[in-house]
Amino acid sequence: MPAERVVEWAAGCLGSEARVVSVRPLHGEQGPWLLRVGETSVVLRAVTPRVDAAMIATGVAALTVAEEYGVPAPRLLGVDLELTASVETVVGSTTWPEHPDLERVEAALRRVHVPLEARPGLPRRIRPIALDDFARDRREGLLATTPLLKVADDVIQEIAAPRGPTVFLHGDVWPGNVAWASPTECVLIDWKTAGVGDPGVDFGELRKQMAITYGLTPQGGSAYWDVVAALNTPTVLWTPEATERRDGFLRDALRRLRVAV
Structure with a gap:
């Protein structure tokens, strides 16, 4: 699980009164994590054994470009380089259709x-x-x-x-x-x-x-x-x-x- 201070920071990206309801890992027992903050779900990314600081930085740089050019991607809600963490929007289900489109x-x-x-x-x-x-x-x-x-x-x-x-x-x-x-x-x-x-x-x-x-x-x-x-x-x-x-x-x-x- 992510450190408590990282989770608290992520919740703060949605407002000073936001409170975390649940935290669920999306890759086995590791991050990224799906956070339920009040009535809103967001994705928290932070360093794990398989994701280093450079990868977090690349993800942030990529989502910044994606928003600039209107590319179909999540949108950044917060970045903290000291914590090496980012928060982004949830954009849909990764369950693929039976017949690939x-x-x-x-x-x-x-x-x-x-x-x-x-x-x-x-x-x-x-x-x-x-x-x-x-x-x-x-x-x-x-x-x-x-x-x-x-x-x-x-x-x-x-x-x-x-x-x-x-x-x-x-x-x-x-x-x-x-x-x-x-x-x-x-x-x-x-x-x-x-x-x-x-x-x-x-x-x-x-x-x-x-x-x-x-x-x-x-x-x-x-x-x-x-x-x-x-x-x-x-x-x-x-x-x-x-x-x-x-x-x-x-x-x-x-x-x-x-x-x-």
Whole structure:
């Protein structure tokens, strides 16, 4: 649970008389936390074993940009750099529909991708989920690899990334980070690995997630960024089916790069 003084500060962001009714962790037993303050629910983000001060700062920088450009995202209600904490609005449910509405998520991403250069808290990103680098770990022998992953990594090491625009990136587009404000409107949440870079960083991750979660093979997209997204996964995923779907997605992307697999 967050420290009592952090919870009290968060409540104060809603007014001097606000009182906390409940505190519920949203990631296992860790933060972020859903706070019920009077009749209002808010999300409190603070440092945890898996989220450091830099990630909190990135989330704050990202939500500041999101509000400036009208990007679909939560809105900041308070920031305290000494406490390394922030409070933001609740924007919907992260329970995905039985049948994925890929077009609406892609439309939300296009609204995210406003032209933007790197700035404090929002560095350039060359892969999704920037805090992980599973491809490097395999290269350095820290993780086991497979022939398919080795071929894919060799290809990416040898070719240049596509020259695309530099835009605002969410950085971690998966079903758990897409909140449905209504059955037809979605909002991106959890901006701790946001940054700037090629739109393919986000679209490749979304396509990979659709392949792993739903078994889809989305059409179009950048084969290069699809390979990058597939490489930034553990060698063995949480189920054999998930691993098989990731590998199928990766093979398809390699074929589009004219690599025999």
